[in-house]
Amino acid sequence: MKTSLKDNLKKKPRDSAPPPLPAADLRKTILIVEDQAAIREMITEVLKSYNQFKIVGTAAEGQAAVELALRLRPDVLLLDVLMPGLSGIEVLRRLNKSIPRMRVVVFSAKQEPQIIRGLIQEGMHGFVNKNSSLSELRQALDKVSQGENWYNDTFSQTVREALAKPNSHADSMIELLTPREREITVLIARSHSSKEVASQLNISLKTSENHRANLMRKLGVHDVAGLVRFAVRHGLVDPSIDP
Amino acid sequence: MKTSLKDNLKKKPRDSAPPPLPAADLRKTILIVEDQAAIREMITEVLKSYNQFKIVGTAAEGQAAVELALRLRPDVLLLDVLMPGLSGIEVLRRLNKSIPRMRVVVFSAKQEPQIIRGLIQEGMHGFVNKNSSLSELRQALDKVSQGENWYNDTFSQTVREALAKPNSHADSMIELLTPREREITVLIARSHSSKEVASQLNISLKTSENHRANLMRKLGVHDVAGLVRFAVRHGLVDPSIDP
DNA sequence: AAGTATATGGGGTGTTTACCCTATTGACAT
DNA sequence: ATGTCAATAGGGTAAACACCCCATATACTT
Numbered sequence: 001m002k003t004s005l006k007d008n009l010k011k012k013p014r015d016s017a018p019p020p021l022p023a024a025d026l027r028k029t030i031l032i033v034e035d036q037a038a039i040r041e042m043i044t045e046v047l048k049s050y051n052q053f054k055i056v057g058t059a060a061e062g063q064a065a066v067e068l069a070l071r072l073r074p075d076v077l078l079l080d081v082l083m084p085g086l087s088g089i090e091v092l093r094r095l096n097k098s099i100p101r102m103r104v105v106v107f108s109a110k111q112e113p114q115i116i117r118g119l120i121q122e123g124m125h126g127f128v129n130k131n132s133s134l135s136e137l138r139q140a141l142d143k144v145s146q147g148e149n150w151y152n153d154t155f156s157q158t159v160r161e162a163l164a165k166p167n168s169h170a171d172s173m174i175e176l177l178t179p180r181e182r183e184i185t186v187l188i189a190r191s192h193s194s195k196e197v198a199s200q201l202n203i204s205l206k207t208s209e210n211h212r213a214n215l216m217r218k219l220g221v222h223d224v225a226g227l228v229r230f231a232v233r234h235g236l237v238d239p240s241i242d243p
Numbered sequence: 244m245k246t247s248l249k250d251n252l253k254k255k256p257r258d259s260a261p262p263p264l265p266a267a268d269l270r271k272t273i274l275i276v277e278d279q280a281a282i283r284e285m286i287t288e289v290l291k292s293y294n295q296f297k298i299v300g301t302a303a304e305g306q307a308a309v310e311l312a313l314r315l316r317p318d319v320l321l322l323d324v325l326m327p328g329l330s331g332i333e334v335l336r337r338l339n340k341s342i343p344r345m346r347v348v349v350f351s352a353k354q355e356p357q358i359i360r361g362l363i364q365e366g367m368h369g370f371v372n373k374n375s376s377l378s379e380l381r382q383a384l385d386k387v388s389q390g391e392n393w394y395n396d397t398f399s400q401t402v403r404e405a406l407a408k409p410n411s412h413a414d415s416m417i418e419l420l421t422p423r424e425r426e427i428t429v430l431i432a433r434s435h436s437s438k439e440v441a442s443q444l445n446i447s448l449k450t451s452e453n454h455r456a457n458l459m460r461k462l463g464v465h466d467v468a469g470l471v472r473f474a475v476r477h478g479l480v481d482p483s484i485d486p
Numbered sequence: 487a488a489g490t491a492t493a494t495g496g497g498g499t500g501t502t503t504a505c506c507c508t509a510t511t512g513a514c515a516t
Numbered sequence: 517a518t519g520t521c522a523a524t525a526g527g528g529t530a531a532a533c534a535c536c537c538c539a540t541a542t543a544c545t546t
Contacts, residue, residue, distance in 0.1 A: 036352060041377035042285040049288065109279065114483060134284035178492060191468040193532065207494050213535065222534075223502095225434040228471040229482040239472040239482075421522060436502065449525050456505065465504075466532095 025054060028075040028145045032058040033065040033091065034107070035083040043078070043107075050138060053145070062086020066094050073099055076145045081108040081115065082238045089115065089235050090182065092122035103144045107137065115235035118174065126150040173219055174234050181215040182236065188212065188224060189231035271388040272299040274317040276308040276334065277350070278326040286321070286350075293381060296388070305329020309337050316342055319388045324351040324358060332358065335365035346387045350380065369393040416462060417477050424458040425479065431455065431467060432474035 030053045034040040040058055047053050056072050059065040062085045069077060069091075077095075081088035088106060095102070105126035106119055119127070126144035128137045132152050143150040177185065187197045198208035221227050231237045273296040277283040283301055290296055299315050302308040306329055312320060320338075324331035331349060338345070348369035349362055362370070369387035371380045375395050386393040420428065430440045441451035464470050474480045 036373040037375055038350075038371070038373045038377050038380055039282060039285075042282075042289050045289050045292070045377070046285050049292070107281075112483075128281065130279040130281050132280055134281050134288070137281055180493065189468055189472075191464075191466050193466075195532080203493085204495060206496055209533085210495080211493080212533085216534080221434075223434050223436075224467045224533085225432055225471050226485070228468050229432075229475070229480070229485055232472070232475050232482040233485075237472070239475040242469070242472060242476075423523065438502085446523085447525055449527090450523075452503085453525075454523080455503085459504080467503080 027052060027054045029054045029056040029072070030076040030078060030141070030145075031056060031065070031069055031072055031074040032078045033060075033062075033083075033088070034058075034078075034080040035060050046134070047141075053141065062088070062091045065091050069095055069102070070098060073102065075101075075103060076141060077102055077104045078141065079104060079106050081106060081119075081235065082110065082241065084241055086186075087235055087238070089118050089122060090186070092119065092124065093182070094179065103147075105137075105140050105144050105150075112235070114233050118234055121175075128152055173230075176218045177215055181211055181218070184208070184211045185215055185227065185231055186236050189228045189237045270295060270297045271318040272297045272315070273319040273321060273384070273388075274299060274308070274312055274315055275301040275321045276303075276305075276326075276331070277301075277321075277323040278303050289377070290384075296384065305331070305334045308334050312338055312345070313341060317345060319384060320345055320347045321384065322347060322349050324349060324362075325353065332361045332365060335362065335367065346390075348380075348383050348387050348393075371395055416473075417479075419461045420458055424454055424461070427451070427454045428458055428470065428474055429479050432471045432480040 030047065032040060032043055032047070032055060034043060037060065040060065044055055044058060047055060053076070056074050057068045059068050060083075062083055065077075065079070066086065079088045079091060086094075088108070092104065103126075104124045105128065106124050107128050107130060109130045111127075111129055116127070126140040126149060128140045128150075129152050136152055140150040140152075174182070183201070184197055187200065192200065194208045194212055195205055197212075198205045201208070216222065216227060219227070219230055221230060228237070232239050273290065275283060275286055275290070275298060277286060280303065283303060287298055287301060290298060296319070299317050300311045302311050303326075305326055308320075308322070309329070312334075322331045322334060329337075331351070335347065346369075347367045348371065349367050350371050350373060351358075352373040354372055359370070369383040369392060371383045371393075372395055379395055383393040383395075417425070426444070427440055430443065435443065437451045437455055438448055440446075440455075441448045444451070459465065459470060462470070462473055464473060471480070475482050
C-alpha cells in the first residue's frame with residue numbers, strides 16, 4: 001500500500017465547520033457513481049453539506065460512469081460495486097489506465113475477498129463498507145483525495161486474506177482476458193446467447209462465437225455454468241440482481 | 244456533523260419553505276429503520292435538513308426496531324425491508340397491532356410482488372423504491388404523515404400483479420422445487436450435462452432432461468446461466484469453490 | 487522490420503439445450 | 517376411489533453450443 005505522495009497544496013483545517021471559500025474554488029472535484037437513485041441523491045446532498053468537495057457529476061450505471069469520468073476527469077471517483085450493466089470493477093478496468101491521477105473510493109455493501117482483490121489490482125485507493133459509519137465515508141474521501149489510502153477496519157483483515165494466497169491460479173486468470181473478452185463474459189453470464197451478443201456489439205455471429213471459445217479456453221472452462229461461476233466469483237455479475 | 248435542533252429556529256428559509264416553527268415542537272416524530280449504517284445516517288441527515296420531521300430514533304435491525312417503536316411510539320416509521328434478523332415484514336407483523344395510529348413508509352431496494360403483498364397486509368401506508376428520486380421519499384413521508392397513502396409510480400402495477408396471483412409464485416421460489424429437482428439443479432449449476440446427471444443418478448437421459456425442463460419452467464429461467472445465478476443466489480452452489 | 491496480441495470474419499461437425507408432446511408407476515390425500 | 521403430484525421414460529425439432537480449422541487488418545513492441 002502506498003502512502004501520501006503529493007501534499008503540496010496547502011489546505012486550511014477542516015472538520016465540522018466549513019470556512020468561507022476563497023475566490024477560486026480549489027475544492028476537489030468528485031464524481032458519484034451509485035445505481036439506486038435515492039441513495040445517490042442522498043450521497044450528493046450529504047457531500048454537498050460538507051462543503052468540502054465539488055460534485056461535478058453523478059452516474060447511475062457503469063457505462064455512463066466511464067464516459068463521465070473520461071469527460072470530467074474528476075479528482076475523486078466514489079464508486080459503487082454492484083450495479084446493473086458494468087460493475088464497479090469493470091469501470092475501473094476501463095478507467096485507471098487513462099486517468100492515472102484520479103483517486104478512487106469504493107463504497108460497497110459487500111466485501112468479498114475475491115472482488116476486493118480485483119479492486120486493489122485495478123487501483124482502488126479507499127474502501128468504505130455501506131455498513132460502516134458515515135463519518136468513515138467522509139474520512140475516506142478526505143484522506144484519499146489528499147493522496148493517502150484509506151480502508152475500513154474489517155477491511156485490512158479481508159485484504160490480508162485476499163493477498164495471502166498470492167496467485168492461486170484462479171485469481172490472476174481474469175487478467176488473461178482482453179477487455180472485449182471480459183465484456184462478452186459478462187453478457188454470456190447474463191444469459192445472452194452468442195447471437196444476442198453479436199447483435200448487441202454489432203459484430204458477426206462468428207466473431208461472437210470465436211470470442212466465446214477463446215475466453216473459455218483461456219479460463220479453462222468448458223460450459224456456460226462454469227463461466228457464470230467464474231463471473232460471479234470475480235464480481236463481473238451479481239447473481240442477486242437478475243437481468 | 245450533527246446540527247442542533249434549536250439552531251433551526253433562527254435559520255433562513257430553505258428549499259421547500261418550512262415555515263418558522265411555533266414555540267412547541269409540533270413536528271411529526273419519525274423512527275428510521277435501515278440496516279446499513281452509512282445509508283441510515285444519510286437518511287437521518289437529509290431528513291433533518293428538511294426540518295419537517297423530528298427524528299426520535301434509528302434502528303439497524305428488526306428486533307431493535309420493534310422495541311424502539313413500542314417505546315417511542317413515533318408518528319411515522321420509515322422501514323427498510325431487507326435486513327439481517329427480523330425483516331421489515333416481520334417488524335410490521337409484531338407492531339401494527341399495538342400502535343394503530345403509527346403510519347408506515349417502506350423504503351426498499353426491491354419490489355417483489357410477494358413481499359409487497361405481505362406489506363400491504365401488515366398495514367403499510369407508503370412505499371418508496373430506493374431506486375426512485377429522493378423527492379419521492381420526502382413526498383411520501385409528507386403525505387403519509389398527514390394521513391394519506393403514497394405509492395410510487397411503478398407500484399400500483401406491481402400491487403395489481405401481487406394481488407392477482409394469490410399464492411401462485413411461492414415466497415422463496417426454491418420451495419417450488421421437489422427434492423429431486425433441487426438435486427438436479429445443483430448438478431447442472433456444477434457444469435454437469437443432462438447425460439452426466441442421468442448416469443450419476445442412475446436414471447435415463449430422458450428423465451434427466453425432463454427434470455431439467457420442469458425445474459427451469461418452475462423457476463422461470465430459460466438457460467443454464469440463469470439457473471446458475473439462481474443456484475448461487477440461494478446458496479445451492481458456491482461459486483468460490485469450483486467443482 | 488519483424489513479431490505478437492487483439493479484434494474481426496468464415497467453414498464445418500457433432501453434441502447439447504430448450505421446448506413441445508404423451509405415458510406409466512407409486513404415494514399420499516380428500 | 518379418485519385425484520393430484522412426484523418420478524420415471526420416451527419421441528421429436530430447431531436452435532445453440534463447444535470445438536476444430538483458417539484468414540485478415542490493425543496496433544503495439546522489440
